[in-house]
Amino acid sequence: MAAPEERPAIRVALLGCGTVGSEVARLLTEQAAELAARAGAPVELAGIAVRRPDKHPELPPELLTADAEKLVTSDDVDVVVELVGGIEPVRGWLLAALKAGKSVVTANKALLAEHSADLFEAADAAGADLYFEAAVAGAIPLLRPLRESLAGDRITRVMGIVNGTTNYILSAMDSTGAGYAETLDEASRLGYAEADPTADVDGYDAASKAAILASLAFHTRVTASDVHREGIADVTAADLAAARGLGRTVKLLAICERVTDDDGVESVSARVHPVMIPRSHQLAGVGGAFNAVYVEADAAGELMFYGQGAGGAPTASAVLGDLVAVARNRVVAGRGPRESAHAALPVRPMGQTPTRYHVSLSVADRAGVLAQVAQAFADHGVSIAAVRQSDVGDRASLVVVTHQAPDAALQSTVDEIARLDVVHEVVSVMRVEGEDQ
Numbered sequence: 001m002a003a004p005e006e007r008p009a010i011r012v013a014l015l016g017c018g019t020v021g022s023e024v025a026r027l028l029t030e031q032a033a034e035l036a037a038r039a040g041a042p043v044e045l046a047g048i049a050v051r052r053p054d055k056h057p058e059l060p061p062e063l064l065t066a067d068a069e070k071l072v073t074s075d076d077v078d079v080v081v082e083l084v085g086g087i088e089p090v091r092g093w094l095l096a097a098l099k100a101g102k103s104v105v106t107a108n109k110a111l112l113a114e115h116s117a118d119l120f121e122a123a124d125a126a127g128a129d130l131y132f133e134a135a136v137a138g139a140i141p142l143l144r145p146l147r148e149s150l151a152g153d154r155i156t157r158v159m160g161i162v163n164g165t166t167n168y169i170l171s172a173m174d175s176t177g178a179g180y181a182e183t184l185d186e187a188s189r190l191g192y193a194e195a196d197p198t199a200d201v202d203g204y205d206a207a208s209k210a211a212i213l214a215s216l217a218f219h220t221r222v223t224a225s226d227v228h229r230e231g232i233a234d235v236t237a238a239d240l241a242a243a244r245g246l247g248r249t250v251k252l253l254a255i256c257e258r259v260t261d262d263d264g265v266e267s268v269s270a271r272v273h274p275v276m277i278p279r280s281h282q283l284a285g286v287g288g289a290f291n292a293v294y295v296e297a298d299a300a301g302e303l304m305f306y307g308q309g310a311g312g313a314p315t316a317s318a319v320l321g322d323l324v325a326v327a328r329n330r331v332v333a334g335r336g337p338r339e340s341a342h343a344a345l346p347v348r349p350m351g352q353t354p355t356r357y358h359v360s361l362s363v364a365d366r367a368g369v370l371a372q373v374a375q376a377f378a379d380h381g382v383s384i385a386a387v388r389q390s391d392v393g394d395r396a397s398l399v400v401v402t403h404q405a406p407d408a409a410l411q412s413t414v415d416e417i418a419r420l421d422v423v424h425e426v427v428s429v430m431r432v433e434g435e436d437q
Ligand SMILES: NC(=O)c1ccc[n+]([C@@H]2O[C@H](COP(=O)([O-])OP(=O)(O)OC[C@H]3O[C@@H](n4cnc5c(N)ncnc54)[C@H](O)[C@@H]3O)[C@@H](O)[C@H]2O)c1
Pocket: 015, 016, 017, 018, 019, 020, 021, 049, 050, 051, 052, 066, 068, 082, 083, 084, 085, 086, 107, 108, 109, 134, 135, 138, 309, 310, 311, 312, 315
C-alpha cells in the first residue's frame, strides 16, 4: 500500500465556518500531516461555504463560496462536513450530497432528530457514511460508543445533562439563590447563553439530543416530537430552596429508558425536564457548562461520560474524529455503521411513564390536613415514600416524596391537591431521580 501522503487525497467540503467550522478548518490545516498518517491519505479542504464570503478575509479566497448547494455535489468532493445548523436548506444539501455518494459528517442535532431516517436511507443507497458525534454532548465520545462499542450489549437507560446553557443557569441559581430571569440575564451578559436562548432554555436542544440518544440506544426510530419536553423557565428559587432542604439539587435531564410493562411488553420512553437529584448523585456535581451522561447496559453495568458539551474547539474535536473515521473507511473502500432501527419499539407516552414526584405545600396547621392530602394521593393510586412537616406560624410546610407511579396519575394528584381548601399554596412540584441518602 502506498504511503498515506502518496495516496489520492480525501477532499472535504466544509459547510459553515462559524464557531465550530472555523476550528475544524484551523485543525485540518495545522494537523494536516498527523491527520494524513491516521486516516491513511491526505485530508484536504476542497471548498468552504459560508453565507457571506466577503466577511472571511482569514480564509483562502479560492476555497470560499456562498453556493453550498453546488459545492456538495462537486466531483472534486468526497466528504461533506456540515456546520451550518438548522433544518432547511441543510436537509436538501445533505440528501443531495449523500445521493451523489459523498459521506457526511454533521453536528446538526435539530436535523438528525427529525430526519435521520431519510439521511440514513440516502447514505445506504449510495454506500456512503453518516457520522454525527458532535451533535450530542460536543467533544464527549458518546454516540460512537453507543453505535459501536456497546453494539453487543442491551442498553436499558441513558440519562444525563446534555445542555450546557441550562446547566450553567441551574448551577448558578443553586449557588446564589437567585431567580431564573435574573440568572438568565447574567448568563447572557457573560456569553453563556445565546442571544436567542429559546432552543436551550425551553428544552428543544436537549429534546433533539434525547431523540438521537434513544434511537441509538434502543435501535428504534425516535424523533424530537416523540420526546416529552419541559424547559427550565418555570424553575423557581423556591424549587431550588426546597431541593436544598432535602439534600438535593435541580438539573435539566434527558432521560431515555427501556420500559417493560407488567405483560412483558417493551417500549421506549424519552423525556427532558427538570429533576431533583440527591447532591451525592454524580450528575449533581456536574457544574457550569459541562455535560455528563450515564449509560446503563445489562452486561456493561453503569458507564459515565463526562466533558465539554459545546464550544468551538471541543466540538471540532468530535467532528475531526468523525472525519478521520470516514476517511479511513474511504481508503479501504469500506463503510461505517448503518442505521440500526431493527427493534422498532413503540414510544411510551409521558402520562404512562413511571416517575416519582416531590411536592412541597404550604397548608393550614390543623387536625386532618395531612389525612386529606394523603387521601388525594391514595385516590390516584400513588404511594407515598416520605412526608416531612415543619411549622411556619399558623401554617405548616409539608413535603411529600412519592414512590413511582404513572406520570399522569401524579399530575392529577397534584391538580386535586391544589384545589383543596386546606392547601394555601403548592410551593414546588418536581420529578425526582436517585435514592435518598
Ligand atoms: N457552537 C457549539 O458549541 C456547538 C456545539 C455542538 C454542536 N453545534 C452545532 O454545530 C453547528 C454549527 O454551529 P456554530 O455554533 O458553529 O454556528 P455559527 O452560527 O457560529 O456558524 C454557522 C455558519 O454557517 C454559515 N451559514 C449560514 N447559512 C448559510 C448558508 N445559507 N450557506 C452557507 N453558509 C451558511 C455561516 O456563514 C456560519 O459560518 C450547528 O448545527 C450547531 O447546533 C454547535
